[in-house]
Amino acid sequence: MSAAVSPLAPKSMPDMPAIEGVAIATAEAGIKYKNRTDLLVMTFAADTQVAGVFTRSKCPSAPVDLCRQNLSQGTARVLVVNSGNANAFTGRKGRETTATTARAAANAASCGEDQVFLASTGVIGEPLDPARFTHLLADLAQSAQADRWLDAGRAIMTTDTYPKYATATVDLAGAAVTINGIAKGAGMIAPDMATMLSFVATDAPIAAPVLQALLSAGVEDTFNAITVDSDTSTSDTLMLFATGAAAKRGAPRITDAADPRLDAFKRALGDLLKNLALQVVRDGEGARKQVQITVQGAESDAAAKRIALSIANSPLVKTAVAGEDANWGRIVMAVGKSGEAADRDKLAISFGPIRVARDGERDPHYSEQATSDYMKNEEIEITVDLGLGAGTATVWTCDLTKEYVAINGDYRS
Amino acid sequence: MSAAVSPLAPKSMPDMPAIEGVAIATAEAGIKYKNRTDLLVMTFAADTQVAGVFTRSKCPSAPVDLCRQNLSQGTARVLVVNSGNANAFTGRKGRETTATTARAAANAASCGEDQVFLASTGVIGEPLDPARFTHLLADLAQSAQADRWLDAGRAIMTTDTYPKYATATVDLAGAAVTINGIAKGAGMIAPDMATMLSFVATDAPIAAPVLQALLSAGVEDTFNAITVDSDTSTSDTLMLFATGAAAKRGAPRITDAADPRLDAFKRALGDLLKNLALQVVRDGEGARKQVQITVQGAESDAAAKRIALSIANSPLVKTAVAGEDANWGRIVMAVGKSGEAADRDKLAISFGPIRVARDGERDPHYSEQATSDYMKNEEIEITVDLGLGAGTATVWTCDLTKEYVAINGDYRS
Numbered sequence: 058m059s060a061a062v063s064p065l066a067p068k069s070m071p072d073m074p075a076i077e078g079v080a081i082a083t084a085e086a087g088i089k090y091k092n093r094t095d096l097l098v099m100t101f102a103a104d105t106q107v108a109g110v111f112t113r114s115k116c117p118s119a120p121v122d123l124c125r126q127n128l129s130q131g132t133a134r135v136l137v138v139n140s141g142n143a144n145a146f147t148g149r150k151g152r153e154t155t156a157t158t159a160r161a162a163a164n165a166a167s168c169g170e171d172q173v174f175l176a177s178t179g180v181i182g183e184p185l186d187p188a189r190f191t192h193l194l195a196d197l198a199q200s201a202q203a204d205r206w207l208d209a210g211r212a213i214m215t216t217d218t219y220p221k222y223a224t225a226t227v228d229l230a231g232a233a234v235t236i237n238g239i240a241k242g243a244g245m246i247a248p249d250m251a252t253m254l255s256f257v258a259t260d261a262p263i264a265a266p267v268l269q270a271l272l273s274a275g276v277e278d279t280f281n282a283i284t285v286d287s288d289t290s291t292s293d294t295l296m297l298f299a300t301g302a303a304a305k306r307g308a309p310r311i312t313d314a315a316d317p318r319l320d321a322f323k324r325a326l327g328d329l330l331k332n333l334a335l336q337v338v339r340d341g342e343g344a345r346k347q348v349q350i351t352v353q354g355a356e357s358d359a360a361a362k363r364i365a366l367s368i369a370n371s372p373l374v375k376t377a378v379a380g381e382d383a384n385w386g387r388i389v390m391a392v393g394k395s396g397e398a399a400d401r402d403k404l405a406i407s408f409g410p411i412r413v414a415r416d417g418e419r420d421p422h423y424s425e426q427a428t429s430d431y432m433k434n435e436e437i438e439i440t441v442d443l444g445l446g447a448g449t450a451t452v453w454t455c456d457l458t459k460e461y462v463a464i465n466g467d468y469r470s
Numbered sequence: 471m472s473a474a475v476s477p478l479a480p481k482s483m484p485d486m487p488a489i490e491g492v493a494i495a496t497a498e499a500g501i502k503y504k505n506r507t508d509l510l511v512m513t514f515a516a517d518t519q520v521a522g523v524f525t526r527s528k529c530p531s532a533p534v535d536l537c538r539q540n541l542s543q544g545t546a547r548v549l550v551v552n553s554g555n556a557n558a559f560t561g562r563k564g565r566e567t568t569a570t571t572a573r574a575a576a577n578a579a580s581c582g583e584d585q586v587f588l589a590s591t592g593v594i595g596e597p598l599d600p601a602r603f604t605h606l607l608a609d610l611a612q613s614a615q616a617d618r619w620l621d622a623g624r625a626i627m628t629t630d631t632y633p634k635y636a637t638a639t640v641d642l643a644g645a646a647v648t649i650n651g652i653a654k655g656a657g658m659i660a661p662d663m664a665t666m667l668s669f670v671a672t673d674a675p676i677a678a679p680v681l682q683a684l685l686s687a688g689v690e691d692t693f694n695a696i697t698v699d700s701d702t703s704t705s706d707t708l709m710l711f712a713t714g715a716a717a718k719r720g721a722p723r724i725t726d727a728a729d730p731r732l733d734a735f736k737r738a739l740g741d742l743l744k745n746l747a748l749q750v751v752r753d754g755e756g757a758r759k760q761v762q763i764t765v766q767g768a769e770s771d772a773a774a775k776r777i778a779l780s781i782a783n784s785p786l787v788k789t790a791v792a793g794e795d796a797n798w799g800r801i802v803m804a805v806g807k808s809g810e811a812a813d814r815d816k817l818a819i820s821f822g823p824i825r826v827a828r829d830g831e832r833d834p835h836y837s838e839q840a841t842s843d844y845m846k847n848e849e850i851e852i853t854v855d856l857g858l859g860a861g862t863a864t865v866w867t868c869d870l871t872k873e874y875v876a877i878n879g880d881y882r883s
Contacts, residue, residue, distance in 0.1 A: 112806075113807075113809075114803070114806030114807055115805070115806045115807075115808070115809070115810070115811065115812040115814075116802050116803070116805055116806030116812055116814040116817070117806070117814070145799070145802070146798075146799060146802045146814060146817075146827070146830060146831070147830075147831060148814075148815055148829060148830040148831035149815075149831075150831065180799075181799035181802070181803075182798060182799045182802070182827065182831075182832050183832075290803065291802065291803055291806055372785065372870075372874075372878070373878055376874070376875050376878035376879035377878065377879060378879075379875065379879040380878070380879035382879070385595060386558070386559060386593075386594035386595045389529050389558070389559045389594070389595070389704065390527070390529070390594075390703065390704055392528070392529055393525075393527030393528045393529030393530070393704055394526075394527055394528075395528070396526075396528070397528070398528065399528040399529055401528075401529040401530070401559060401561075402561055402562075404529070404559075414559070414595065416561060417559060417560075417561040418559070418560060418561035418562075418563065418595075419595050419596075456879075457785075457875060457879070458875060458879070459872040459875045459876065459879075461785075461789070461875070462789050462792065462870060462871060462872045462874070462875055463872065465785070465786055465789035465790065465793070466789035466790060466791075466792040466793035466795070466869075466870070466871070466872075
């Protein structure tokens with residue numbers, strides 16, 4: 058396991074302001090890790106609205122099942138997250154653990170069990186003993202403080218090499234509202250898998266159905282547009298909590314997703330989700346380069362996204378980027394294998410500002426030296442124009458290095 | 471680039487008998503490689519029947535386009551294959567090259583241009599100058615010999631670490647007929663991509679539509695059930711030629727794919743295709759282990775195959791195998807992400823004879839030591855039982871090692 062911080066880590070951490078109605082506490086429960094926090098409790102004011110999107114895996118973890126079930130009810134009072142054990146593929150025992158934890162958390166936060174949300178990340182297939190941490194929940198809920206966002210980001214890390222934060226303050230019909238988010242990402246550890254967790258909170262007074270609409274729309278071009286290795290976790294969880302505390306400062310209660318007063322909030326939320334998603338990619342295992350892939354001229358936006366993900370998930374494209382090789386032949390291959398409409402003889406491909414191919418052939422003006430220099434950058438932009446229609450999409454990934462194989466394959470040898 | 475022969479290479483080469491009606495010649499045309507053959511000419515007796523299956527890429531190479539076009543006509547007199555340049559993504563120039571080559575080959579073999587079949591493998595995006603080799607075709611067609619199958623296998627190699635051969639002799643209604651096959655596989659070289667080429671010939675008198683039916687059926691559980699890195703070439707080509715020469719020894723002409731006299735031939739052809747396909751996997755870049763993945767209990771055979779390929783293409787599963795880690799958590803993940811029906815709490819997973827998980831939990835009888843010992847084998851068998859239906863499928867892949875990343879990413883650094 059590499060202990061070094063990713064070369065793509067942010068150079069500094071943002072100041073994370075308090076969100077009125079959110080309190081945070083963390084603890085060292087010793088679930089798996091030693092000498093670090095591995096338990097996060099976040100409590101929410103009464104009537105806090107909640108929305109969530111979860112893994113599309115057909116084999117989700119027990120906490121994902123519980124969150125999906127409680128979401129229908131629309132309010133949240135407490136979130137409990139542990140790192141070190143994912144409580145996934147743990148069968149009946151897994152359900153018993155989430156039930157026991159939910160009961161303890163509800164007692165700790167004096168709320169209904171259906172107002173509890175849980176997430177777990179770490180080892181899978183290993184039973185998670187709730188007795189390791191349920192006795193801590195009451196004290197944590199009691200002692201939780203509003204200014205602990207940096208602690209929250211650290212407690213949920215697994216093989217992340219840095220904690221991931223983002224914050225924004227935005228105008229909602231004349232009142233300033235704040236959005237804070239934390240994430241943990243694409244790290245894997247024996248015998249685990251990647252799990253992406255992200256929790257976002259705001260003091261804006263936004264009703265749960267609107268919150269859900271905003272989150273579902275916001276995720277499409279952000280968390281659903283990133284890939285490290287095409288592998289989907291059993292536990293991916295992104296939740297958005299709105300305490301509504303800004304109503305006291307005059308923010309209107311929003312009950313319609315089409316309300317034009319939401320526009321600035323929508324944009325800020327989208328930017329914040331993209332910021333967190335890119336931090337996840339930039340902490341991809343073994344990553345040395347961030348790769349942005351834009352597909353234009355596809356038959357539809359959906360087709361463009363499938364082609365972009367086909368390129369982003371291709372081991373041959375990702376190893377070429379690691380080798381600083383502007384290998385457009387592999388991009389043609391990935392376009393071709395996507396199954397979407399493409400006309401070989403209309404394809405144009407650029408690396409950054411350099412067009413290397415057009416009309417299905419090498420661009421005669423393309424400079425090998427300039428392209429080679431461009432590929433030395435830490436952030437690589439690949440643009441593919443299919444020349445067929447108006448569909449566009451952008452996705453992000455990282456390169457595939459020997460370090461990825463070492464992290465995921467070496468630990469037993 | 472690794473020059474060492476794959477540790478999974480066959481220990482010996484088969485004797486490749488002559489096929490009456492097939493003659494072979496090879497040459498050093500110097501298209502890209504030096505001091506090795508890179509041009510193969512195979513001529514066929516009059517009325518040789520032909521069938522083919524090709525890449526599903528939406529961006530196929532120019533030779534693939536030509537083969538597809540000529541196939542409708544049903545007979546073949548000459549096959550020309552070059553290594554060193556794939557003539558893919560070469561636009562108008564690519565079509566001019568195949569047209570010029572087809573003309574020269576038709577002259578050389580005294581046949582119609584629509585009886586010519588072409589395949590190219592190597593660099594892509596680089597124009598292939600037909601003048602490099604068209605002047606050699608007449609002499610090669612003239613001097614071709616029946617006993618040159620070993621030469622044929624070598625001339626089509628790119629980054630393969632060994633040539634790939636298979637042969638079978640089988641009874642067709644009382645007459646012995648022979649099937650020979652060669653293949654080249656999953657090697658990639660800057661700035662290239664994997665290309666799978668395979669050519670199979672027989673002296674059995676089988677009509678083209680029957681041949682096509684046999685080949686299309688035979689490919690499903692063989693070449694279409696292998697994956698090295700999920701990347702699909704622009705140039706994948708598998709062709710089957712039947713000279714009919716065995717008719718002179720009493721073999722009946724077969725014009726109906728349902729003819730029961732074909733049964734032994736069908737089985738032998740299937741075995742031969744599987745043999746060649748596994749040789750391709752075993753020469754996967756950086757491969758140290760062959761992995762067989764069998765999915766049982768799926769809703770349908772098609773669902774089983776999609777799940778099996780989801781497992782076989784998962785970088786996390788493949789790196790775990792490289793690390794000799796029986797990481798069943800990653801297999802659950804790959805089942806879950808396939809999109810096919812799965813019930814977490816019914817899943818059972820075995821490595822070889824060792825069941826590591828059942829009913830959605832770790833098998834209580836599972837021995838870590840025995841599993842760890844099993845994973846040291848060169849051939850790993852993974853079985854997943856979904857417990858839902860009767861659908862089954864088996865696919866093959868190799869592990870994902872640092873050598874794969876080195877081969878595909880290091881050459882520019």
